[in-house]
Amino acid sequence: MNILYVCTGNTCRSPMAEGITRALADKEGLPIVTLSAGLFAANGAPATPFAVEAVKDIVDISEHRSRPLSVPIMEAADIVVGMTEGHKAILLRQFPDAKDKITTLAEWAGETGDVPDPFGESQEVYTTCAARLKELVEKGLVKHKAEIES
Numbered sequence: 001m002n003i004l005y006v007c008t009g010n011t012c013r014s015p016m017a018e019g020i021t022r023a024l025a026d027k028e029g030l031p032i033v034t035l036s037a038g039l040f041a042a043n044g045a046p047a048t049p050f051a052v053e054a055v056k057d058i059v060d061i062s063e064h065r066s067r068p069l070s071v072p073i074m075e076a077a078d079i080v081v082g083m084t085e086g087h088k089a090i091l092l093r094q095f096p097d098a099k100d101k102i103t104t105l106a107e108w109a110g111e112t113g114d115v116p117d118p119f120g121e122s123q124e125v126y127t128t129c130a131a132r133l134k135e136l137v138e139k140g141l142v143k144h145k146a147e148i149e150s
Contacts, residue, residue, distance in 0.1 A: 001148045002033045004077035005105075006087055010038030010066035012119050012126070013083045015047045017105065017133045019059035024134075024141060030148050035077070037069040039090055050123050054130035074098060081105050081140075084114035109139035 003021060007014035014036035025032035045066040052062050067073070074080065074095055080102045082088040091102045106113045115136070118129040141148070 001031065002035070002076055002078045004073060004080045005034065005036040005083070006039060006069060006080060006091060007036070007083045008038055008040055008087070008117060009045070009119065010036055010041035010068075011045050011048050011064075012051045012117065013115055013129065013133065014038065015061050015064040015066075016051050016055050016130050017081070017083070017137060019055055019061040019064070020130070020134050020137050021141070023059040024137060028141070030141065030145070032148060035073060036064075037067050037073050039069055039087060041066040041068045043067060048119070048126075050118070050121075050126040051130075053123060054126040058130075058134065069094075077101065079103065079108070081108055083117075086114075105133070105136045105140070108144070109136040110143050111136065111139070 005014040005017040018034045018036040021034045047061050047064040055061055080091060082091055082104050085104060088102055088104050092099055105115055115132055118126045
């Protein structure tokens with residue numbers, strides 16, 4: 001399964017979710033390929049130092065470089081996971097034909113709500129965000145395990 005995580009700038013939430021998913025999938029032996037992109041991302045920006053620090057005990061995302069969302073990336077994804085309802089709404093407007101594969105991370109995990117943007121905040125806020133991302137990714141992997149393995 002190809003999972004695409006989408007946030008705003010692709011330097012905080014989506015790279016953390018991408019790395020967390022990759023690490024958890026590797027640990028569980030799940031056939032998942034992860035990628036992330038930003039709706040308004042510059043090309044080639046590193047993950048923020050606070051994001052790298054927040055997930056360092058799970059995965060090393062220090063080599064991550066941001067990428068803007070593109071049609072080929074969207075087409076390659078089996079599921080497109082936005083961090084907020086706002087991201088989902090933009091994705092649905094830009095890619096209406098992909099509506100069946102667009103969701104939020106909370107929805108994918110069987111919950112509701114957004115993952116707030118930690119950009120510009122403290123290390124503590126990033127660490128809290130990373131913990132929430134890990135929780136939602138874990139729930140999503142459990143909930144969708146059968147379709148991931150098929």
